[in-house]
Every structure is written in C-alpha cells, then in structure tokens.
Amino acid sequence: MNALQKISDFFMTPAMKILLILAAVLFPFVASNEYQIYVMALAFVWAIAVYGMNIITGLCGQLNLAHGGFFAIGAYTLSILAVDHGWGFWWAFLAAGGAGALLGFLAGVVSLRLKEHYFAIFTLCVGFIIYLLIDKWEALTHGALGIIDIPAPNGFGLVDFTQTTPFYYLALTFMVLSIWLAARIANSLLGRSFRAIRISDDLAESLGINLMRNKVLAFVLSTTYASVAGALYAGLVRFIGPAEAEVVHTFDMITYLLVGGIGTLMGPLIGTMAITWLTQSLQFLEEYRMIVFGPMLVVLVIFFPRGVVGSFLTWRGRRLAAAQDAQAESAAKKKPKANNTVNSSAREAGNHA
Amino acid sequence: MLKIDNLTKRFGGLAAVNNVSIEFEANKINAIIGPNGAGKSTFFNLVAGAMPPTEGRIEYQGMDITGMACDRIARLGIARTFQTTNLFEESTVLDNLIVGHRLRTQSRLWDVIINSKRLRDEEKKCRARAQEVLDFVGLSHIGHRITADISQEEKKRVAFALALATDPELVLLDEPAGGINPEETENLAGLIRKMVEHGVTVCLIEHKMDMIMSLADKIMVLDHGEKIAEGTPDEIRNNPVVIEAYLGSDDDAAA
Numbered sequence: 352m353n354a355l356q357k358i359s360d361f362f363m364t365p366a367m368k369i370l371l372i373l374a375a376v377l378f379p380f381v382a383s384n385e386y387q388i389y390v391m392a393l394a395f396v397w398a399i400a401v402y403g404m405n406i407i408t409g410l411c412g413q414l415n416l417a418h419g420g421f422f423a424i425g426a427y428t429l430s431i432l433a434v435d436h437g438w439g440f441w442w443a444f445l446a447a448g449g450a451g452a453l454l455g456f457l458a459g460v461v462s463l464r465l466k467e468h469y470f471a472i473f474t475l476c477v478g479f480i481i482y483l484l485i486d487k488w489e490a491l492t493h494g495a496l497g498i499i500d501i502p503a504p505n506g507f508g509l510v511d512f513t514q515t516t517p518f519y520y521l522a523l524t525f526m527v528l529s530i531w532l533a534a535r536i537a538n539s540l541l542g543r544s545f546r547a548i549r550i551s552d553d554l555a556e557s558l559g560i561n562l563m564r565n566k567v568l569a570f571v572l573s574t575t576y577a578s579v580a581g582a583l584y585a586g587l588v589r590f591i592g593p594a595e596a597e598v599v600h601t602f603d604m605i606t607y608l609l610v611g612g613i614g615t616l617m618g619p620l621i622g623t624m625a626i627t628w629l630t631q632s633l634q635f636l637e638e639y640r641m642i643v644f645g646p647m648l649v650v651l652v653i654f655f656p657r658g659v660v661g662s663f664l665t666w667r668g669r670r671l672a673a674a675q676d677a678q679a680e681s682a683a684k685k686k687p688k689a690n691n692t693v694n695s696s697a698r699e700a701g702n703h704a
Numbered sequence: 705m706l707k708i709d710n711l712t713k714r715f716g717g718l719a720a721v722n723n724v725s726i727e728f729e730a731n732k733i734n735a736i737i738g739p740n741g742a743g744k745s746t747f748f749n750l751v752a753g754a755m756p757p758t759e760g761r762i763e764y765q766g767m768d769i770t771g772m773a774c775d776r777i778a779r780l781g782i783a784r785t786f787q788t789t790n791l792f793e794e795s796t797v798l799d800n801l802i803v804g805h806r807l808r809t810q811s812r813l814w815d816v817i818i819n820s821k822r823l824r825d826e827e828k829k830c831r832a833r834a835q836e837v838l839d840f841v842g843l844s845h846i847g848h849r850i851t852a853d854i855s856q857e858e859k860k861r862v863a864f865a866l867a868l869a870t871d872p873e874l875v876l877l878d879e880p881a882g883g884i885n886p887e888e889t890e891n892l893a894g895l896i897r898k899m900v901e902h903g904v905t906v907c908l909i910e911h912k913m914d915m916i917m918s919l920a921d922k923i924m925v926l927d928h929g930e931k932i933a934e935g936t937p938d939e940i941r942n943n944p945v946v947i948e949a950y951l952g953s954d955d956d957a958a959a
C-alpha cells in the first residue's frame with residue numbers, strides 16, 4: 352500500500368471529519384484578520400445553500416435554477432418579520448425555513464411536471480418572478496431600497512452574534528448540521544430513490560419509485576436548505592436588497608457544485624471553499640478576474656466532469672476494485688485446487704445462470 | 705397472467721400499436737418479434753404503464769391495470785429492462801442494485817432523519833436482496849467493480865438483476881441480446897430460462913431469431929402496430945404472413 356493510497360484511505364475515515372471540524376474550530380485563531388473570518392462565515396452560509404442544491408440537482412438530477420430565489424425568500428422572510436413585525440430572530444428564522452419549504456412545495460408541484468431542460472427553463476422563470484416580486488412589491492419588501500437594520504441572531508445574553516467570530520461558530524454549527532442531514536439522506540434508501548431518478552425517470556418509475564412524490568420531496572428539502580441559508584445570510588450581513596434574488600447567485604452555486612463534485616457529499620463544501628478563496632485571492636485583478644477564472648473552470652469541467660470529489664471517488668473506487676481482484680487472484684493462486692472449483696462454479700453459474 | 709384486449713396506442717395519426725389482443729400464460733417465455741418500428745417497445749410501455757393506451761384493456765392476474773401509474777404496476781409485480789441499458793456508471797455494481805428493492809420498503813424522510821430501526825432493517829433487506837440477485841445472474845465476483853468498467857453483457861445481466869430485485873412475477877425484457885456476441889447471447893438465454901425455472905414469467909422482444917426460436921414458448925408477431933400472427937415457434941416459422949412481412953421489410957430476417 353503506497354502513500355497515496357494511505358492518504359486517500361484516511362480521507363474516508365471518521366478521523367478526517369474530526370480533523371476538518373477541528374480545523375474549522377481553530378480557524379478564527381489562526382486567521383490574520385477579522386475579514387477572513389467574515390469571508391469564511393459567509394462561505395459556510397453559501398455552502399448550506401449549495402448542499403440544498405445538491406439534493407435536487409446532484410442527487411435527483413433536476414437542474415433547479417430558482418435556487419437563488421429561495422435563498423432570497425429565506426433572507427426576506429426573516430428580515431420582514433424581524434424588522435417590520437418585530438419578531439424575535441429565531442422565530443423569524445423558523446418562519447423563514449417554513450416559507451422556503453411551503454413555497455418550494457407549491458413551486459415544485461407545478462414545475463416538476465416538466466422534465467429536463469423544460470424544468471430548468473421553467474425554474475429560471477420562477478427565480479425571475481421571485482426577483483420581480485421582491486424588487487416591485489415595495490409595500491412588503493421595501494423594493495429597491497432593501498431592508499436595513501436586520502437584527503443579528505439572538506444570543507440570549509450569552510453570546511453576541513453581532514461579532515464576527517461568534518457568528519462564525521453559529522454558521523459552522525448550521526453547516527455541520529446541514530452536511531450531517533445531507534449525508535443521512537444521500538446514504539439512505541431515500542437518497543437511492545433520488546439517484547435512480549437521476550439515472551432516468553423511466554428506470555426509476557419501472558422500479559416502483561413514485562417520481563412526483565420523490566422529486567417534490569427533494570425539491571422541498573433543497574428550498575428549505577436555501578431559505579435557511581438565506582435567513583442566516585440576512586443575520587450576518589444585516590442588510591439585504593433585491594440583488595440577493597438575482598440569478599447570478601444561482602449560477603455561482605452551480606459553479607461551486609461543479610467544481611466540488613455534483614452529487615457527492617463533500618463536493619458542495621470543497622467547491623464553495625475553493626471558489627470563495629480563489630475569488631478572494633484574485634480580487635486584485637478586479638473585473639478581469641473572469642479572464643483567469645473562466646478558462647480554469649472550462650479545463651476543470653472538461654477533465655474532471657465530476658468535480659474534485661467525484662473524480663477522487665471514482666479513482667478510489669477503481670483502486671479498491673483492482674485491489675480486491677488482485678487479492679482474489681492471489682488467494683486463488685495459493686490454493687490452485689480451490690481456484691479451479693471456484694472458477695468452474697462461476698463459469699457454470701454464468702452458463703446456466 | 706396477462707390478458708390484452710384490443711390494445712391501441714396512437715401518436716398523432718400513427719397507430720404504433722393497433723388493436724392488439726393476446727394472452728400470455730404464467731411461467732412461460734413469451735416473445736414479441738417484428739420489424740423495426742413495429743410497435744414492440746410501445747407495447748411494453750403500455751403494459752408497464754409508462755404511457756396510457758388510447759384504447760383497449762390490460763388485465764394482469766385478473767386485475768384491470770389499464771392506465772395505472774407505472775410505479776404502482778411495478779409494485780404489483782411487473783418489472784422491465786430497457787432497450788438501452790442505463791445504470792449508475794460511477795457506482796459499484798452492487799450499489800446499483802440496492803435501490804431495486806426500494807419498492808418493497810416503507811421508510812420515509814422521518815426514518816432517515818432519526819435513523820429508525822425500520823430504515824436500518826429495510827436497508828439490510830435491500831442489500832441482501834441485491835446480493836441475492838447478483839448471485840442469481842452469476843455476477844457476484846464483480847459486485848465491487850465500478851459499473852462503467854464492466855462489459856456490455858455484464859451490464860445486461862445487471863439490468864436483469866435490477867429488475868429481479870423488485871420481486872417481479874412478470875418481467876418484460878426489451879432486446880436483452882442487443883449488441884452482444886452469439887456466445888454471450890447463448891448465456892443470456894440460459895439466464896432467461898433460469899428466471900422462468902424460478903417462477904418468473906418472461907416476455908421478451910428480440911431480433912435474434914435463433915434465440916427466439918429456441919427459447920420461446922409462444923411468439924407474437926407485430927407489424928406496423930398490428931398483430932399479424934401468434935403461435936409456437938414452429939407455427940411462426942412456417943406462417944406465410946410472417947415470412948411475407950419479414951421479406952417485405954428486408955431486414956431482421958437474417959438475424
């Protein structure tokens with residue numbers, strides 16, 4: 352077993368997870384300034400939304416272009432309730448998650464009647480309608496002015512979430528919970544049903560999987576993730592405007608997904624972190640950033656269509672399979688007689704199988 | 705087992721399946737043959753509930769299943785494979801099969817969140833069933849491989865296994881031997897026989913005449929959506945209408 356394999360095995364162990372969490376916990380202590388902590392907290396918030404997108408798009412294979420819209424719905428629900436109606440942060444936060452789920456259900460029931468690119472185009476329209484509503488419905492959303500003075504999460508006198516570092520830990524906690532739930536879903540029979548739909552609607556249906564019910568469930572899960580992330584975003588940034596609902600955020604999230612690895616568990620996190628910090632480090636290029644960034648993305652998508660994590664997993668899967676084959680072979684060599692019976696019985700099984 | 709009455713499916717002006725009536729018996733191998741575009745796959749789509757018929761009636765085990773949703777029909781015990789095999793290429797072979805038994809389980813989102821005992825039991829059950837059907841199709845030695853890396857014939861077997869994982873009583877196989885060599889075709893025919901021996905009724909579409917003639921108990925011939933003949937392989941072989949249809953359509957006859 353070589354070093355590469357040892358490292359790759361380590362990536363899959365619980366120790367790796369603990370190490371990652373530990374690194375995240377220690378980050379504020381090693382960060383060189385508060386801005387870095389803020390950027391990281393913001394990246395965690397976006398990562399939550401990307402995990403949501405990964406459920407409907409990565410697992411279930413339905414390209415939802417309204418995702419950014421549901422992020423904005425979460426942010427606006429929280430802000431409107433907290434600022435205009437004086438709700439406490441956490442009640443408004445719960446309501447934001449609920450609004451994301453409910454509106455996601457309504458949008459899902461309608462849009463999931465469409466398949467493939469029709470669904471994608473329809474959700475693009477849904478996203479745009481959300482943007483228009485936010486921009487034009489001034490009585491409710493304050494229109495182009497946006498909403499200011501959004502309260503930070505209530506720390507009940509124990510912590511002050513207006514400070515960057517406490518908020519960082521709050522965002523981290525929510526993100527870890529999100530990943531935990533996403534992992535539960537992905538590894539369960541439910542996640543398998545979603546993935547069967549991703550292979551093909553026809554195949555999934557022929558396996559007795561109710562398409563509409565599963566797709567709507569995946570959609571609602573994803574919009575709930577998005578709106579929870581949006582609500583946290585409002586609590587961190589504390590000023591929001593219609594720009595939050597612009598479709599560019601959806602495309603950003605798709606980029607994160609593609610880079611990290613669509614449909615994988617750690618892909619959303621790695622993609623979000625990688626692009627966030629890459630963008631930060633290319634900031635000096637200002638608007639020319641895309642000239643560097645674009646080609647990098649193209650190369651990545653061409654050579655690693657399954658993203659960083661997906662490519663890693665396939666590579667590892669092949670190695671494990673090869674190792675197992677080699678092992679079976681050497682075991683067979685040691686016991687030539689046993690080998691023969693195994694082989695012939697396998698052949699027999701193949702023949703009248 | 706399966707009783708079809710005056711089944712018709714029109715796509716616009718085209719009658720892909722036209723007034724077809726037939727009965728398939730349990731525990732037999734029933735074949736459907738016919739030139740390209742004859743409506744064979746459409747016929748399967750109707751039986752499996754993938755699309756509703758324009759007219760006619762489908763009765764399965766005495767139950768009227770006409771127009772019933774595909775997933776419900778699957779739960780009633782009709783499974784199928786498709787003309788083009790699609791599997792989850794990036795996963796292992798075994799991993800592909802676990803979802804096949806999902807329709808026999810109850811777990812919902814709540815079970816997933818709390819990781820209930822029901823979910824854990826059902827997951828075990830699905831995994832065991834996957835292993836079982838993998839053994840059945842003779843592929844237990846490659847369960848750990850990435851699906852993209854296995855041969856075409858092996859993929860066909862995995863598709864069979866996936867259909868079997870649903871615990872079907874009737875399996876519809878759409879051109880199972882498409883794109884594989886004669887020896888592999890022979891092996892696949894053996895597997896189909898084995899399925900019938902284990903109490904599964906088979907209905908298959910195939911262009912390979914040698915295979916059909918040696919395998920089928922009953923053959924239905926479709927041409928331009930219409931049933932032009934039905935009978936035993938011998939009856940079909942000597943049926944002038946069938947010979948006419950095949951010579952007229954200038955393909956398939958050789959195959």
Ligand SMILES: Nc1ncnc2c1ncn2[C@@H]1O[C@H](COP(=O)(O)OP(=O)(O)OP(=O)(O)O)[C@@H](O)[C@H]1O
Nearest residue numbers: 715718720738739740741742743744745746747787
């Ligand atoms: N969903 C659809 N919409 C419109 N026309 C269709 C549809 N499905 C099939 N057809 C048409 O119905 C006819 C029968 O098609 P079908 O796929 O059933 O043929 P087939 O016998 O399976 O042929 P092959 O041997 O090539 O698989 C064809 O003319 C096809 O173009």
Ligand SMILES: [Mg+2]
Nearest residue numbers: 744745746787
């Ligand atoms: Mg066909």
